[in-house]
Amino acid sequence: MxxxxxxxxxxxxxxxxxxxxxxxxxxxxxxxxxxxxxxxxxxxxxxxxxxxxxxxxxxxxxxxxxxxxxxxxxxxxxxxxxxxxxxxxxxxxxxxxxxxxxxxxxxxxxxxxxxxxxxxxxxxxxxxxxxxxxHDALTSLLNRRAYFNLAEEMIHGGGHLSLLMFDIDHFKSINDTYGHNGGDLILVAIARGLWAHAGRAARVGGEEFAILLPGATESDASETAEQLRRTIEGMSVTLPSGSNPPSPSRSASPSTFRARTWTTG
Missing domain, CATH: 3.40.50.2300 (Response regulator)
Known part of the structure; x- marks a missing residue:
């Protein structure tokens, strides 16, 4: 110590x-x-x-x-x-x-x-x-409360701050088809794709994720969103039974990502 x-x-x-x-x-x-x-x-x-x-x-x-x-x-x-x-x-x-x-x-x-x-x-x-x-118990990302506390601190800190949010389209149908265990595997896989933003990425809802990008402009945030989309597009998830649910990329269309930028201070 x-x-x-x-x-x-x-x-x-x-x-x-x-x-x-x-x-x-x-x-x-x-x-x-x-x-x-x-x-x-x-x-x-x-x-x-x-x-x-x-x-x-x-x-x-x-x-x-x-x-x-x-x-x-x-x-x-x-x-x-x-x-x-x-x-x-x-x-x-x-x-x-x-x-x-x-x-x-x-x-x-x-x-x-x-x-x-x-x-x-x-x-x-x-x-x-x-x-x-x-932290969220399933994904090990920040939970909703910790995320918004951090966002408030960053906003009060001044400077550029971009917020990137996305969710998984048709996630209910994935759970209905493959069970909640299958849905959980997809959530964990997507969380792994956010590890580059560890400490600033969060699971803020059932299938909703958000990332804080301090110092990033709207253009920077859009570029990060596209990089994440490509990362998720390349993922595949295999269930323990051997069946393959849809790639998470099916839920990562460009329209799924939303970015907002602030200049504070």
Whole structure:
């Protein structure tokens, strides 16, 4: 895991960093809370934030709050507060401020290693929850809610933004003829054709798909639509029984694709 360690003592920072690195984790260390906060917002690879209460700049408590805000936006971060004080009010204050755990300084190596293992397990569970909340279970594309949240962020971000939407014509007849399993295989095949747009492509309805194209003009979007049509045209799907449903290309006529472009900001 990648651990951000915030500790005002140079000696303490060095000793704890070495201890954590010996456990197989990478460490980025900071003496100042404000510098740590800036890095926390910029470094999307952080898994754990370990912060002392007593740090210059912003307090360790505020850093706990900020880390929890980031985590609540779908980026799992495990927060461990540290203090050399034996006052239990520090523990209560840390947990009330968004920390997941609390450890006294200087930490015992065996105890710290166990707590980091717990952090790794919880972060993995959180990542799975985020994925289930934001992705379509069948196709692994973004789901409708995550897609429109992303679209809203991009629109507010300014610049060109094109939206490409398409559906599968006569999909009901495919389900009626080959069953829902056959229809699902076609949906998954089409989703594979959208992997080049991973993170911006979504299944927004039963047989409806959409792609966000930041920076793309209407001409760019039309070209992308034609490329997708050709990709889908070249697909074939074989059912487990050996029967072949129609190629997805039957549902990918040029008229099926609709593009819209915005210039925002």
């Amino acid at each position: 990648r651990v951000m360690l915030v500790e005002p003592s140079k000696v303490g920072l060095k000793l704890m960093a070495r201890m954590i690195e010996d456990m197989g984790h990478s460490v980025c260390g900071f003496f100042d809370g404000e510098e740590a906060l800036r890095h926390m917002h910029q470094d999307a690879t952080l898994d754990v934030v370990m912060t002392s209460f007593e740090i210059p700049g912003i307090s360790g408590i505020q850093l706990c709050w900020e880390a929890r805000i980031i985590a609540n936006k779908g980026r799992p971060i495990y927060v461990i507060a540290m203090s050399s004080s034996n006052d239990t009010t520090h523990l209560v204050e840390a947990l009330d401020s968004g920390a997941d755990d609390f450890i006294r300084k200087p930490p015992d190596g065996i105890e710290l290693e166990a707590r980091l293992r717990a952090a790794e397990r919880l972060n993995q569970a959180r990542r799975e929850l985020v994925r289930w909340a934001t």
